[in-house]
Amino acid sequence: MSSCRQVGRPLAQRLLRQDAAPLRPFTTSSPASAQVYKVVRERPEGEVDPVELDPNTAVHPWAEKDLWKAGTPPIGSRRRRYAIRTSQNIPFEQLPYQAFQEARKLLAEDREEKIAAIKAEVEKMRKIREADASLFKGGEKKREMKLQSLRQHIEWLKIQADINDPCIKRRFEDGLGDMNKPIYRYLAQRRWEAYERKIIEQRISQFHITPDILPTFSPQYDVQLFFRRAKVPAGKLLPSDITEVPPRLRIQPFDAGDRLVTIVILDPDVPNVAADGFTKRCHYLAANIPLSPTNPALALSRLPDADHVAVPYLPAFAQKGSPYHRLAIFVLDQPDGRPLDVAKLRSLYAANKTPEHNFSLKSLRDKFGLRPAGFTLFRAAWDETTADVMRRAGVPGADVELRPTRVRSLKPPKPLRGWEAKRQGPKYRHLWKYTKRIRGLSNAKGWIIKKRGDGGGRRG
Amino acid sequence: MPFHFSLGGLLARPAVTAPFTGTTTTASLRALFPNILRPFSTTPASQKRKKKGKEGPGHEFRHRVAKLRGNLHGYAPPPLRMARNRWLRHWTIHRAWQLHQRRVRESLERERMRMHQGMHSACEELRVTEGPGLKGEGYLYRVALEKKGLYGLNAVPIEYARLQTETPARIAWDHDWKR
Numbered sequence: 001m002s003s004c005r006q007v008g009r010p011l012a013q014r015l016l017r018q019d020a021a022p023l024r025p026f027t028t029s030s031p032a033s034a035q036v037y038k039v040v041r042e043r044p045e046g047e048v049d050p051v052e053l054d055p056n057t058a059v060h061p062w063a064e065k066d067l068w069k070a071g072t073p074p075i076g077s078r079r080r081r082y083a084i085r086t087s088q089n090i091p092f093e094q095l096p097y098q099a100f101q102e103a104r105k106l107l108a109e110d111r112e113e114k115i116a117a118i119k120a121e122v123e124k125m126r127k128i129r130e131a132d133a134s135l136f137k138g139g140e141k142k143r144e145m146k147l148q149s150l151r152q153h154i155e156w157l158k159i160q161a162d163i164n165d166p167c168i169k170r171r172f173e174d175g176l177g178d179m180n181k182p183i184y185r186y187l188a189q190r191r192w193e194a195y196e197r198k199i200i201e202q203r204i205s206q207f208h209i210t211p212d213i214l215p216t217f218s219p220q221y222d223v224q225l226f227f228r229r230a231k232v233p234a235g236k237l238l239p240s241d242i243t244e245v246p247p248r249l250r251i252q253p254f255d256a257g258d259r260l261v262t263i264v265i266l267d268p269d270v271p272n273v274a275a276d277g278f279t280k281r282c283h284y285l286a287a288n289i290p291l292s293p294t295n296p297a298l299a300l301s302r303l304p305d306a307d308h309v310a311v312p313y314l315p316a317f318a319q320k321g322s323p324y325h326r327l328a329i330f331v332l333d334q335p336d337g338r339p340l341d342v343a344k345l346r347s348l349y350a351a352n353k354t355p356e357h358n359f360s361l362k363s364l365r366d367k368f369g370l371r372p373a374g375f376t377l378f379r380a381a382w383d384e385t386t387a388d389v390m391r392r393a394g395v396p397g398a399d400v401e402l403r404p405t406r407v408r409s410l411k412p413p414k415p416l417r418g419w420e421a422k423r424q425g426p427k428y429r430h431l432w433k434y435t436k437r438i439r440g441l442s443n444a445k446g447w448i449i450k451k452r453g454d455g456g457g458r459r460g
Numbered sequence: 461m462p463f464h465f466s467l468g469g470l471l472a473r474p475a476v477t478a479p480f481t482g483t484t485t486t487a488s489l490r491a492l493f494p495n496i497l498r499p500f501s502t503t504p505a506s507q508k509r510k511k512k513g514k515e516g517p518g519h520e521f522r523h524r525v526a527k528l529r530g531n532l533h534g535y536a537p538p539p540l541r542m543a544r545n546r547w548l549r550h551w552t553i554h555r556a557w558q559l560h561q562r563r564v565r566e567s568l569e570r571e572r573m574r575m576h577q578g579m580h581s582a583c584e585e586l587r588v589t590e591g592p593g594l595k596g597e598g599y600l601y602r603v604a605l606e607k608k609g610l611y612g613l614n615a616v617p618i619e620y621a622r623l624q625t626e627t628p629a630r631i632a633w634d635h636d637w638k639r
Contacts, residue, residue, distance in 0.1 A: 092545060100549045103556030110559055164555045166548040 114161035179293035189254040221374035222252040241385040246300035246313040285311035310345035316380035321402035331374030
C-alpha cells in the first residue's frame, strides 16, 4: 500500500500543477485517488466504474480476478497500473524533463535547417533543369550528373532531417514504420546490414553458392523464408514433408518504388549417375511478380499460375544415399520493371526435370537481362517422409539408393611393425604370451576383424 | 576504459594504525574494556625504534597503489539499465549533445579557416603591391616575412611562442595564501 502511495505522486503531477488546465485527466471517476488509495478486497455494491475493469488500470484484487476470468488479464504490475490511473496522460514528447526538452529544441532547430537546405536544393535543381544544356561545360551529360548528385544529396538530407527524432525511432522499433518514407527504409536497411545480411553472405560463401550457381553475387533485398507459418533460418536442413508445399517469402527491398521480380528455386546438387557428377534442376520459376517496400509478403502458393508461374513448385527431395541438397531461392530484379514473356520461360524450362538437363541461373540471367538481388536457401536430405513426398509429386527414383563406390588404395600393404610384431616367430615362443597386441592386427580383446563392403568379415 | 573507482581507498590513510593514545573515545573505551585496549608497550611512540624495511619508497602510497591496481583489473561496471521511455529520452539528449559538439567543432574550424584565409589574402596583396617609393613588386611581402629578432640573444622570449594562459599557474600551490 505504501508503494502504491509512492507511485501515486508522479513527477509530472507536481511539475505541471500550474498549467493543469490543458491536460486532460485520464479518469474522471476517482478524484485525488493518489491520497486516498486503499486496497478494496470486496466487490463494491451496485454499478462498477469501467476504469476499475480496464486491464490497463485495474488495481483491486477483485477486479484483477474478474479480468483473469474474462481472459483479458491485467497488463503489467499493479504499481504500473496504478501509476497509469493517477498520472495525467502526457505525451512522450511533452514530458517535463528539462534536458530532454532542451535537446528536443536543439534537434528541432537542426531539422528546420535541414528542411531549408532541402528546399534550397530543390530550387537549385529546378534552375539547372530549366537552364539551357549549352551553358554547361560537359553538355547534357554533365547536367544529368549534376542533377543526379543533387538528388542523392536531397535523399541524404531527408534522412538526416528525421534521424534524431525519438518518436520515429520508437515507431521503427515497434515495426510500425511506413516504408514509403526514406527514413524508415534507411533504418531498416541499416538494421539488415548489421546482422542478417552478414549471415546471408556467410551462407553464400560457406555453401559455395558463388561460384557454383553464380560467379559473383551480393544480396540487396532482405529475403525471409517461411514454410507452413514457421520462419526458416537460411541454410536449415528441413524434413521433406515440411518442404512439400511451396514456401512463403518476405522480400524487403530498401529502395523506393514498385518493381517486377522473378523468383527461382533451384537445386544445384542433383546427382547425375550417368555422367558421374552433379547437375542443377529448377524447382520453381515465376516471373513478373510485383514488389514494393510496403508489401513485402509473398506466398508462392497464392500466385496465379497463368500470369506468373513458368515452372510450378516441385517439392525438394534428396535420393537415399545422396549428400544433402542445397535449395537456393533467388529473387531477380527485372530491369526497369519490364515484364518477361512467361510463355517463353515455360517453353524453355518447364519440361527440363531430368538430371541430363542442366538448369543454369547464370544463363537465365543473361538471356533476360535480370539482376540477382535477393537470396535465401534451405537444405534437403533423405528422411523417412521423402519416399512419400516423391510418390505424391510423381517423381521416380524413391526406391533407388545411391552408394559411393569404394576406391581401394593402390599402395602395397605395409609390413607389420613394432616390438611385438618382430617377436612372432618360433624363436620367441617363450614371449608369445606377451606379443598379442600388434598394431592394426590385434589388441587385448583378440584379432581385429575388418569389415568389408561385400559383407564378409576378414581376419586382419 | 571504465573501471570501478572507489574514493574511500584513495583518501590518504595512515599506513600503520596509530597506537591508542589518550583521546576521549579511547579513554572511555579503556574504561569499559581495560584488558583489551591496553597498549602493548608503555614506551612513548616517539622513543620507539623504527623497524627496518618499512620505510621504503612509496610506502605511504601503498594502500592507494593497491587500490588502484585492484581497480585497474576489476570488472566493468554493469550497463545502464533503463526503461523504454527513459532510454529514448537518454538517446535524444545524447544525439542533441553530439549535434551540439559537432556544431561547435565545425564553427571553430570555419573561424580558423577564415582567419587563415585572411592572412593568406593579406600576404598575397602585399606580394603583388609595388612600393613604397622606388621599391619593386613584392618588397613589402619580403619585409613582412623577415624573421628579425626571433632568434639570437635579443630575441623574443620563447615563452611568447605559445598562447599566454592563466593555467597552469607559475606557482602551483600558494601555501601562504590567506583570505
